[in-house]
Amino acid sequence: MSSSVWLRQDRPRRDTPPLTRERIVQEAVAFLDEEGHERLTMRRLAERLGTGSTTLYWHVKTKDDVLDLALDEIFGEARIPSGDTGWREAVTELLHQWRAAMLRHPWSAALLNRPLLGPNVLARTEFMHATLVRAGFRGPHLVAAASSLSNYVIGAALIRPGDDEAAERAAADELLRRHRDRYPSLAEHGHLSDNDWDAAFAQGLTYLLDGMAPHAQTDLAGNS
Amino acid sequence: MSSSVWLRQDRPRRDTPPLTRERIVQEAVAFLDEEGHERLTMRRLAERLGTGSTTLYWHVKTKDDVLDLALDEIFGEARIPSGDTGWREAVTELLHQWRAAMLRHPWSAALLNRPLLGPNVLARTEFMHATLVRAGFRGPHLVAAASSLSNYVIGAALIRPGDDEAAERAAADELLRRHRDRYPSLAEHGHLSDNDWDAAFAQGLTYLLDGMAPHAQTDLAGNS
DNA sequence: ACAACTCCTCGTACAGCGTTCGACTAACTG
């Protein structure tokens, strides 16, 4: 029925078998880091683990399961802030960590269209949600704030400028320059190679936070 | 082959080649709309076009080409605003159109990790860029504003709530409810099924625009 | 008239894919 790992329950486990789901996921992440999303096959992953490819199917239902698990795994790298700072600092810190983790593993961008329901993702989304509630967001503004921040960081990681080699980036810039009559504004501001994307991400995030801050109802009840 | 005129079909007209790249792309979009991203194969697409599968490779280099072309094709559905309004109205209108086009073709989300360099994408990005320049954004603020808006709309289309059937959405909500001890804040505000995502998108966009508006340098030179 | 050439189509084939199935081993349970 349900097609996602997170919605199925685990097979009951015994001691510690030599090959585990954890080891598979760990090795999958390493493989993806080294060789990329398109080169991952069950056979190659099995070879790396020193087993036959069909053995993997004892621990995992499908290849998509491996990908879902690997994706959630890297979100665990995003440290959750302590939370004893202001809500803006907390959200900013979390989203920078989030983006950094994804840029460290560029293959993650290709998997973002799958439902993000793993424990690591949920823990971080929960933290963000709770932080926004603590900041005073309620109702539609809470939903809008939370989803906007998610949209923003996911989008920023997806349009990752620089995962493809510099050659490809230069070719894209060349394309713009060649059609400068059709795209004058884009051609003028060297779009891919010249800009500081880290700074742009940070700046865009402050736009978003500046825009949403006035909608936190800090005067709801008579608490501190 | 056939012995009678009536059983033979007309010779295809020569001034309009029977199979063109445009027709392939058009049919690919239709196929993706009807059957989804995972079911598209070159053989099935060819069958739909009434040709052999290898014929496609005369008009197109790889399957990825078809996908890239199909993706750019649907961005053409996003009408570019007239531009005789304020910059906020223009950007808002463009991004709503952009998102609507992607939601109309949910398979597009799975292709967003490819470089977006087609003419339709570039034309719309150019319009947005030009609009922001007209609004007075310069230097790093121009880069940040343009990329933030792109990030936001791409991210919003990617975390499309509701492309999967209601059953899966309900299962995800159930997961949250089952773990309400771990994700209290997420569980409390019914995350997937209950909210108005169109409104949330619109609201988040106003956050972003509110936040960036003060950084437009309207007082640069002494023109009108 | 015929040959040469270009544009386009397609059958065949190949290597590789995700996944299923049933046989096998090894360890634990009674």
Next chain:
DNA sequence: CAGTTAGTCGAACGCTGTACGAGGAGTTGT
């Protein structure tokens, strides 16, 4: 010692994207 269970694996199936080379049709040159 038999029975059960957890885990492994070789072989096979149906499908994929794509390369290759043969051939047909329309046009051009002589």
